[in-house]
Amino acid sequence: MATDIVLSVAGLAKSFGGLKAVQGVDFEVEKGAIVGLIGPNGAGKTTTFNMIAGELPPSAGKIILLGEDITGQRTDMLYHKGLMRTFQLSHEYARMTALENLAVAAPDQTGEAIFASWFAGGKVRAREAEVLDLARDTLEFLGLTHVADELAGNLSGGQKKLLEIGRTMMNDSKVVLLDEPGAGVNPTLMRKVAEMIEQLNQERGYTFCIIEHDMDMIARLCGKVVVLAEGKVLMEGTMDEVRNDERVIDAYFGGEVV
Ligand SMILES: Nc1ncnc2c1ncn2[C@@H]1O[C@H](COP(=O)(O)OP(=O)(O)OP(=O)(O)O)[C@@H](O)[C@H]1O
Numbered sequence: 001m002a003t004d005i006v007l008s009v010a011g012l013a014k015s016f017g018g019l020k021a022v023q024g025v026d027f028e029v030e031k032g033a034i035v036g037l038i039g040p041n042g043a044g045k046t047t048t049f050n051m052i053a054g055e056l057p058p059s060a061g062k063i064i065l066l067g068e069d070i071t072g073q074r075t076d077m078l079y080h081k082g083l084m085r086t087f088q089l090s091h092e093y094a095r096m097t098a099l100e101n102l103a104v105a106a107p108d109q110t111g112e113a114i115f116a117s118w119f120a121g122g123k124v125r126a127r128e129a130e131v132l133d134l135a136r137d138t139l140e141f142l143g144l145t146h147v148a149d150e151l152a153g154n155l156s157g158g159q160k161k162l163l164e165i166g167r168t169m170m171n172d173s174k175v176v177l178l179d180e181p182g183a184g185v186n187p188t189l190m191r192k193v194a195e196m197i198e199q200l201n202q203e204r205g206y207t208f209c210i211i212e213h214d215m216d217m218i219a220r221l222c223g224k225v226v227v228l229a230e231g232k233v234l235m236e237g238t239m240d241e242v243r244n245d246e247r248v249i250d251a252y253f254g255g256e257v258v
Helices: 044-053 075-080 100-105 126-142 157-170 187-203 215-221 239-243 246-251
Strands: 005-016 019-030 036-040 058-067 082-085 173-180 207-211 224-229 234-238
Touching: 005 044, 005 207, 019 036, 019 044, 019 207, 019 224, 019 234, 036 044, 036 215, 044 058, 044 082, 044 173, 044 207, 075 082, 075 157, 082 100, 100 126, 100 157, 126 157, 157 187, 157 246, 187 207, 187 246, 207 215, 215 239, 224 239, 224 246, 234 239, 234 246
Parallel strands: 036 207, 036 224, 082 173, 173 207
Antiparallel strands: 005 019, 005 058, 224 234
């Protein structure tokens, strides 16, 4: 395998009873790339993410992260290997503040999630002070400093999306799977989310794989787009190639020009 491939899936498949949700999917994500994973509802995109992120065991196939076979490894193991995902519906801790939500996403010095020890009492350790500093810096990067002490449950949908991206920054994740970062976000915030992704990609070297239904966002961000339909890769190419492909127009866009 070429060294510049950070993530690859080969023959990835998942069945739920008799339903073949994902049927032998292959694609590669190059280091420093932003790859789009698109397709109509029910195409198998989230199921593919769930398998890569260790939430669902594949029925068949292989997942290679940074040269290592990670097929079937759990989410927490992958977290320590620098792979994180965000969710279509944000997964914030509603009764914790925005700052605390980021702090608990950081690993502690031993590499364990800091969450377990966070509220254990005792004096604040040096690492916790460090984590709080990083959480504050991350909030500043996200433009969320003004809501640092607000309960995460009270944030807007868009602010919660930004917080999700912030969680991946607390672990300095190098490979990030974003599941619909634009869903439920207003156009202004959508541009901001796209800017954050570009900044993390260009300035911090993060590699992204993004599921998104907003084609403008995909066109803006992604060099390569992988199109799934009925659990299979229909094609991959640039957004221009994808837009003009008859199979994609038929399968994904119902015959209408994108
Ligand atoms: N846990 C599950 N049990 C049974 N069927 C499932 C399960 N998860 C997904 N499916 C089915 O697998 C297929 C693929 O679903 P998936 O969520 O991966 O699609 P998707 O491309 O992400 O769709 P969307 O764009 O609507 O989010 C669908 O038919 C869905 O109903």
